[in-house]
Amino acid sequence: MPFNGAGMFVRLRNWVEDATAGVKIRADYHDTEDDNFASGISQCIARDGQSTVLNNIPMNSKRIVSLADPVDPQDAVTKAYDDLKLPLAGGTITGDLTVTGKVSTSGYRTRTGLSGTYGGSYFNFNWTGNLQVWVDNTNIGDLATTAYVENRAQAWAAQYAAPKVNRAGDTMGGLLTTAAGGNIGSGGGMNSIMVMGGASDWAAMSFHSPGAFACNFGLNPGDGNFYCGGWSLGAGNAYKFWTTRNLNPIQDGRLVYAGDFTAPRTGNQVTGGIFEPRTGAVVTGLWFVGGDAGATGSLAITCQGGRWRFMQLLTPGGWYTVGYAG
Amino acid sequence: MTQIIDHGRWVPYRPDQLPPTAPPNALFCRRESDGVDWYDYVKEGSNFTADGVKFTAFWQDAYNGFTVGAAVRDPTLLFPSNMLVREIIDYRGGEPQIELGEKLYEPDTHRLRQRPALPPLPGFDFEGLEAQVAVLEARVALLEDKLERVLR
Numbered sequence: 001m002p003f004n005g006a007g008m009f010v011r012l013r014n015w016v017e018d019a020t021a022g023v024k025i026r027a028d029y030h031d032t033e034d035d036n037f038a039s040g041i042s043q044c045i046a047r048d049g050q051s052t053v054l055n056n057i058p059m060n061s062k063r064i065v066s067l068a069d070p071v072d073p074q075d076a077v078t079k080a081y082d083d084l085k086l087p088l089a090g091g092t093i094t095g096d097l098t099v100t101g102k103v104s105t106s107g108y109r110t111r112t113g114l115s116g117t118y119g120g121s122y123f124n125f126n127w128t129g130n131l132q133v134w135v136d137n138t139n140i141g142d143l144a145t146t147a148y149v150e151n152r153a154q155a156w157a158a159q160y161a162a163p164k165v166n167r168a169g170d171t172m173g174g175l176l177t178t179a180a181g182g183n184i185g186s187g188g189g190m191n192s193i194m195v196m197g198g199a200s201d202w203a204a205m206s207f208h209s210p211g212a213f214a215c216n217f218g219l220n221p222g223d224g225n226f227y228c229g230g231w232s233l234g235a236g237n238a239y240k241f242w243t244t245r246n247l248n249p250i251q252d253g254r255l256v257y258a259g260d261f262t263a264p265r266t267g268n269q270v271t272g273g274i275f276e277p278r279t280g281a282v283v284t285g286l287w288f289v290g291g292d293a294g295a296t297g298s299l300a301i302t303c304q305g306g307r308w309r310f311m312q313l314l315t316p317g318g319w320y321t322v323g324y325a326g
Numbered sequence: 327m328t329q330i331i332d333h334g335r336w337v338p339y340r341p342d343q344l345p346p347t348a349p350p351n352a353l354f355c356r357r358e359s360d361g362v363d364w365y366d367y368v369k370e371g372s373n374f375t376a377d378g379v380k381f382t383a384f385w386q387d388a389y390n391g392f393t394v395g396a397a398v399r400d401p402t403l404l405f406p407s408n409m410l411v412r413e414i415i416d417y418r419g420g421e422p423q424i425e426l427g428e429k430l431y432e433p434d435t436h437r438l439r440q441r442p443a444l445p446p447l448p449g450f451d452f453e454g455l456e457a458q459v460a461v462l463e464a465r466v467a468l469l470e471d472k473l474e475r476v477l478r
Contacts, residue, residue, distance in 0.1 A: 248347050255404045259395030260428050262388040279338055279383065279407050280353045310405045317347025318369060321405035324351060 002040030014034045091173075137222065197221070206231075244316045252314035262305040270302055280323030281308040330436040333380075333411035334359050342374035355407040368401045373380070378415040379422040382406045383431040389441060392433060413435070 004010050013033045023029075045051050069081045086093060097286035126132040130142040144152075165172065197203035197219070204218020214231040219236070225246060229238035240246075258281040263270045283306045290301030310321045328478070334357040341354055348365075356363045367373055374380060381397035382404055396404055399422070404411065410433060419425045429438045 046452075053362050244347075248349070250349070256405070257396035257398070257423060257427070258405070259382070259384055259393065262386055262444070265388050281407075300370045306372075312405070313401075315347045315349060317345055318365065319402040320348050320352040320365065321407075322349050323353045 002036050003043060009040050010036075092164065097287070195219075248315050248317075250313050250315060254312050254314075254319075255309040256312055258308040258310050260305060260307050263303060270304065280321060281310050284309050327438070328414055328438075329416050331378070331413040331415060332433075333357075333367075333413060335410050336364055336406040336408070338407045353405065353407060355405065364406065374401050374411060374413060375415050376416075378413045378418075379417040379426070380411065380413045381422070381431075382409040382411055383427055383433075384409045388444060389430060392431045393441065394426045394429045394431055396439070397422035 002009055011033065013029055018029070024193040024239050045053060064076070067076060067078045070077045091096065107124040122136055122214045124134050126134055126139070132142050195203045195205050195218075200221050202221060204216045206214065206216050208214040208231075215228050215233045216230040217228045219225075220227055226241040226243075227238040228241070229312075230236075233239065265271060285307035286303055287305055288301045304309075311323075312319045312321050314320075333434070336355040337358050338353065340466045344350070344352065345365070356362060357367065358366075377399060379397055379399055380401045382395040383392035384395050385391070385408075386393045392410060395409060398404065412431070414422075426438065428441050430441050431438055
């Protein structure tokens with residue numbers, strides 16, 4: 001063994017001692033020593049990779065430097081290669097983690113929101129009975145299936161829809177009322193209930209007192225007037241409603257002052273007549289002068305003037321002064 | 327000093343198309359200066375003051391001047407066809423029709439004054455008539471006398 005087991009190379013000959021002992025130079029001694037050298041060198045690791053390490057190499061806390069990244073399964077790894085791997089003891093992944101297999105864990109750490117720092121709580125599932133979601137020691141509740149959610153939603157909707165009027169048609173069980181000042185629907189420019197007929201057809205509503213009386217009330221598309229008719233009023237009968245649209249009712253009348261008119265004179269003679277001195281005015285009074293003719297018993301009277309008034313009629317448009325008809 | 331607003335002179339006319347609420351025999355007049363319709367002028371609402379006295383004045387030959395016709399606070403009571411319309415906005419009196427009616431109105435000065443009394447119409451000549459009757463009666467008596475003598 002050229003090495004002493006502790007890494008020290010051991011020579012077989014000592015040429016000084018041989019010289020002192022009078023041993024001459026001998027070829028066999030040199031061969032023995034050279035063979036020992038050769039045997040020792042063959043125990044070393046050849047840097048061109050010819051030799052195979054036969055035992056573990058104690059590195060004595062020293063590094064193997066400038067090592068290439070591993071390629072084969074039994075290759076040693078470099079620090080650079082190792083830094084890309086998640087330590088089994090745990091670490092932080094800065095990118096997305098995609099697992100094509102199963103993940104077994106005692107819990108998952110979640111984020112408190114879509115952004116911001118990670119929260120400190122862990123969520124997990126309890127598979128005993130219903131599938132429950134837990135965060136730490138808090139039971140968030142059972143997970144719901146699609147069927148369960150749909151059933152619950154339908155039941156909830158039905159609960160609130162049941163007392164509502166169905167747009168497709170329904171029967172009212174009570175009165176339909178609004179708050180003071182409120183209206184139903186919005187028809188045209190006013191808040192109102194709109195009754196819409198077909199194109200160029202009547203728009204009507206019906207009033208029905210069962211067993212007593214019933215009739216329709218509607219808008220005639222032909223003349224734009226409202227009518228009531230049908231049912232108790234007779235099929236085919238329609239009675240028009242008269243409004244200020246088709247009627248201009250006279251609501252009041254009065255005579256207003258026009259003036260007092262003095263008969264025309266020529267000199268000291270009354271001349272001509274008093275014929276409607278104001279257009280459309282009517283006379284409501286006359287005054288005269290005259291007196292007893294004396295012994296003859298005659299009476300001489302002269303009309304000196306009159307009082308005239310206008311006739312006015314009140315319509316939905318206000319007071320109008322009127323004159324002769326035609 | 328009495329403050330009078332001049333609302334113009336109004337003349338009769340017939341609109342091409344009657345307002346839908348007007349009676350068929352409604353009379354119309356419009357302001358001579360701008361043609362505005364009287365009813366529209368009243369309904370506009372801001373042409374007259376609320377408390378002012380509005381009056382009409384019409385021409386009378388007998389007085390050779392304008393006489394106040396109607397004098398009211400409500401302008402709908404007026405119809406000023408062929409008349410002037412004025413408004414006294416600070417009227418302090420009582421019943422305007424009684425106090426202003428028949429007064430003469432001078433448009434140039436806005437003066438309102440009492441209408442002068444017209445000269446009395448001449449009385450009937452009763453004495454002359456009686457004299458003529460007496461003459462006729464005397465003639466009748468003579469004729470009766472002649473007739474009686476002829477018949478004898």
